[in-house]
């Protein structure tokens with residue numbers, strides 16, 4: 477009998493720190509499985525943002541740097557410039573990438589730095605208790621918008637793929653989700669493509685995962701997948717925005 | 721015959737695999753792991769066709785599949 481599906485070797489042999497059903501884990505699993513396929517586990521550096529993504533340090537067996545909040549793209553650009561043979565990627569939440577670190581994200585993208593960015597969009601600041609993020613949906617209740625997000629006061633959800641797609645330099649931009657097996661396979665293909673762009677020296681590659689936060693959304697894991705399908709995906713359409 | 725192996729200590733009982741399995745192979749029992757999660761179990765292993773959908777959707781990489 478042949479093993480046809482195995483746990484990526486980049487994942488440590490222990491339970492990870494994410495909540496039950498959190499799709500952060502799913503994104504990390506795909507990244508580890510692609511790094512394993514490309515035989516890059518020994519020559520990659522992961523730059524984690526601040527937020528739930530910091531859980532990766534305890535669950536992934538790769539070199540990693542914990543960056544100041546929001547600054548992974550700047551740190552990753554530096555690592556890549558010092559050590560071009562290293563495959564460098566960042567792993568960031570929406571508060572990290574699209575709020576406090578927006579400038580660093582835009583600048584790295586605009587310079588076309590040859591790094592890969594993984595963006596986990598769970599529509600709130602997960603780690604600190606579910607505050608509103610730039611990506612929070614309209615009317616969505618969070619701990620800082622107890623009456624829901626309203627345009628007049630809080631503006632509108634920010635679409636990072638579309639924003640980055642307005643720049644000239646990025647070479648790959650895609651939005652994926654891990655809500656079912658078909659989408660997980662598409663997401664894995666996008667992660668692979670993003671790393672391939674870096675290996676080919678094409679410049680900035682970006683993959684957004686439309687994700688969940690069952691704990692702060694107050695939903696069961698299964699309900700949170702339904703919420704993604706019904707509420708998040710109409711706001712954040714999936715697809716490849718750029719591939720060149 | 722195809723089979724799945726679930727590492728109970730990695731499982732957090734999100735039930736994505738239970739929901740996704742087209743053959744209803746997986747379920748939970750009263751057994752819990754060291755973290756207190758009612759981990760997923762192959763309660764109907766003979767029905768497994770080795771499609772690996774359960775392993776694909778498992779965020780915690782707790783399932784391995786043999787065919």
Ligand SMILES: Cc1ncc(C[n+]2csc(CCOP(=O)(O)OP(=O)(O)O)c2C)c(N)n1
Pocket residue numbers: 525526527528529545568569570571572573596598600601602603604609
């Ligand atoms: C400079 C600074 N400001 C604020 C914080 C507090 N803080 C820690 S995590 C976090 C939000 C992270 O949210 P997000 O990036 O969406 O990641 P998630 O936890 O949702 O994955 C904040 C504001 C901090 N650690 N450092």
